[in-house]
Amino acid sequence: MFSKILKIINSALIFVFFVYLADNLYGTITYQPLINLNIIIFPFLKSYFLSGIFGAIVEVTSKENIVFNKESIFRNANHYWILLLLFSICPFAIYFISFITIGIFEIMPFNIAYAMFSLIIYYLLSNLMIRDKYLKPLNISNRKFKLSSRNTVVIAFLYLLNIFCENIIINSYISSPMLLNIMRFCSIYLQLIMFSYFTALILDHYPEIAAHNESQKELFLVNPINGGIISGFAFKFSGLPPASVFAIFKAITPKHYKIREFNRLYWRKRYFRKNKLVAITCFTSNAFEAYAIAKGFKDAGSKVVMGGPHISCLPDEALEYCDSVVIGDCESVWPDIIQDYENDSLKQKYFKPISEEDHHKVNAALLDLSPQDIAGYLETxxxxxxxxxxxxxxxxxxAAIYKRPIADVIALLNKAKTQYKHLGFIDxxxxxxxxxxxxxxxEMKKLNITWxxxxxxxxxxxxxxxxxxxxSGCTSMLFGYEIIAGSKEKEKKGKYSMADKYIEFTKKIQKLDIKVKAQFIFGFENDTLRNIFDIWKFSLAIMPEYSSTSLLTPLPGSKFYNKVSSENRITNLNWRRYSLSYMVFKHNNLKSSTVTRLFPLIYSFINLTASSGGLIISFLTIFSVTIITISIKLYFILLNIK
Ligand code: SF4
Structure with a gap:
């Protein structure tokens, strides 16, 4: 049980750190004068965040929830902060009376006294939260709490360790700030472990709560991490909307399903559940991650449906890891999948051309979503x-093109704009x-938005x-230029045939004060290393706001993939390498390994020196480095003068 609790707390470490920061600030500000305004404000703040984390711990331990996220923490904080504050006020009141009557401050500082009360506070708090969340709604009667001798020893150990930490905090205020900080963090960590331990022990008396939570009809939507743990972390704080397809699932899944979203999360084993319906979408570059998650859920006893660009192109590969695949659009087949899932008769492959009626149903259902969901899925x-x-x-x-009725797009934009003034289309x-x-x-002119x-x-x-x-408010356009004027790819016609006019067209758009973002591709069949310089010159000539260069990659489903694989020229079938920054095929003029190694340089060189945004970043970097270098030099000169 202990290691399970540690895993739960560790997955909330970032939130624990915020509480530590607030606590640290509070301790620093309030140390000198005992009574000032901070003594009032910070306990409120701390109670708010801690109660949110405590509530989220109860949900994760009872299997009602799987991950810690902002939503669950704020939801619980809003609900329980007064309760925690009241619990905290009681020891404070007792302490205050003792302070006035017997001058207890001389004998025992407040944080030690509070730590002594913590055992009873966390037990009562955990009990009340469990009662409020599960016992009352599920009509479960109270059971007598029994504590084994082993658990008594563990709790006593945690309790004494926490008091020990608080003692060190008091004694290291002046002597060792470093030790003080470490002990503050340890103390918060220990308090959370204590609370979690009580929660797990109490929940052990009510196995029907976990059974109830596990038996809920739930749909898990998974968009696996793409590009490693750092990109997943960046995504978490980027404020970017989730995978756009999630909005469709949320709109057309029957309302009795509880929907959980997992967006580019660093995946942990404890997220796997049995008896759930799991829908996983992926591109080629995160297909490995998607397969690992699919297999984990399948092994745990859930039903897994996969879809998305990569799966639609290679459905048989995906079927080795999941129960069913969706080939193409999901709107037309999702109702059938739900029905088959409920009848335990899922088929292996689902494919149905999308009809006008399907589109109408989805359009109507999308309007029921939140502005945030709609803003993440604006498709015309x-x-x-x-x-x-x-x-x-x-x-x-x-090769077909679907057009969403304009009235539907406007209705969606109207709802999204209640929360966002700037919107982006995913077309x-x-x-x-x-x-x-x-x-x-x-029609959009009437909306008064930018997009x-x-x-x-x-x-x-x-x-x-x-x-x-x-x-109508367009502020920026992203163009896939891919090639430049002199490229031999022009002969392929289609979009490429406009290459000679790219500069003229771009200037025309920029004249209207619409920003241009540019995407290029390096590594076409006739390219040589010289083309890097040509792309750079071209980007410099159009000076986009942002410029991004990719390596030509044979993505499954493309004609180029079919060509190079039929010619046996694919050199790497590790899908993680299909992130547009590795050369994974045998090139006529270029050495794949050299290009792959050079690519980060090529990318940075073009973006940082031949786009307005890149130049600003370069300037700021050079400026900061210069200032820091001069400051360090000045510091040493002054030291020498002294
Ligand atoms: S790359 Fe070509 S085919 Fe693909 S979306 Fe852009 S213009 Fe269309």
Whole structure:
């Protein structure tokens, strides 16, 4: 049990750290004068955060919840902070009376006295939370709490250790600030372990609570981590919306399912559950992570359905790890999957072309979602009018283009704008249909929002479309230029045939004060190392706000993948290497290993020196390094003068 509790607390470490910071600040500010305003404010703040963490611990231990997240912590904090504050006031009141009557401060400082009360506080608090969350709603009667001698020893040990830490805190205020900080953190950590231990022991008396929570009809939506733990961590704090497809699932899944979202989380074994329906989406570069999660859930006794670009292209590969796969769009087959899941008759493959009726149902259901969910899934068209050979979009959309009715888009935008003033569309090409785009922009003029999109640069050929985009609040456009004017790829026609006009088109858009973001690809069949310099010169000429270069990657589903695999030129089938920054095929003119090694340099060189955003970052970096170097030198000069 102890190691289980440690795992739970460790997964909430970042939140524990926030409490430690608040506690540290409180201790530092209030040490000198015993009574000042901080003595009032900080206990409120600390009670608020701690009660949130305590509530979340109860939910995770009882298997009602799986991960610690902001939502559960704030929900619990809002509900229980007064309770914790009242519990904290009692020892304070007793202490205050003793302070006035017998001058207890001389004998025992408050933090030691509070630590002595902590045992009873955490036991009562845990009891009350469990009663409030489960016993009352599930109509379970109270049971007598029994403590084995082993558990008594563990709790007594934790209790004494905490008092010991508090003692060191008091004695190291002046002598050792470092020790003081370490002990403060240890003390908070120990208090949480104590609380969790009580919670686990109390919940052990009510096995029906965990059984009830495990038997809930739940849908787990998983978008695996992509690009390692650092990118997962960055995503957590980026404020970016979750995988857009989650919004569709949330809209069309029957309401009696509780939905849990796992967005680019560093995956832990304890997240696996039995008897759940699990839907996992993935690209090629995070397919390995997706398969590992799928297998874990399947082994635990859940049903796993996989979908997304990679799975749609290689369904048989995915079926080795999951129960069912969705090939193509999920809207048309999700109701069937739910029904088959409930009848325990899931099929291996689901594929059904999406109909107008499916779209109508989804559009209506999407409006019931929160503004946040809608803002993460603003899609006007699906598919693309071009057929670039390296891209899997034409294959995935079956070369068809769906247009969401403009009235539906406007309704969704209206709801999203109640919370967001700047919105972004997820379309791969919002300018698929010029007439549709212009009608949409004209309607959007009434909304008074700003927005951004990704589309093809042929929008610059249409003055009216550009004007309407600007007037409706468009602030930035992302273009996949991929090639530059002199590239031999131009011969392939399609989007590439506009390459000679790229500079002219870009300037026209920038003149309207619409920012341009540029994407390039290096490593086309005829490219040589010289092309890096050509891309750089081109980027410098158009000076986009942001410039990103990828390595040509044969993504499953693309014509290029079919070509190089039929020619036996794929050199690496590790899907993690398909993140657009590794050369995974045998190139005619370039050595794959050299290009892969050089790529981080190529990427940084082009972005940091040939885009306005990159130049600002470069300037700020050079400026900061110069200031720091001068400061250090001055410091040593002054030391020598002394
Ligand atoms: S224009 Fe973009 S979305 Fe369309 S096929 Fe080409 S790369 Fe894919």
């Amino acid at each position: 068209t699906r598919g693309c009018k071009f057929q670039c050979d390296f891209c899997s979009v034409p294959y995935l959309s079956n 791969t090409n919002l300018f698929n249909n010029p007439q549709y785009a212009k009608e949409l922009f004209a 951004r999109m990704q589309c093809t640069i042929d929008i610059a050929k249409d003055d009216e479309a550009l004007r309407l985009a600007k007037e």
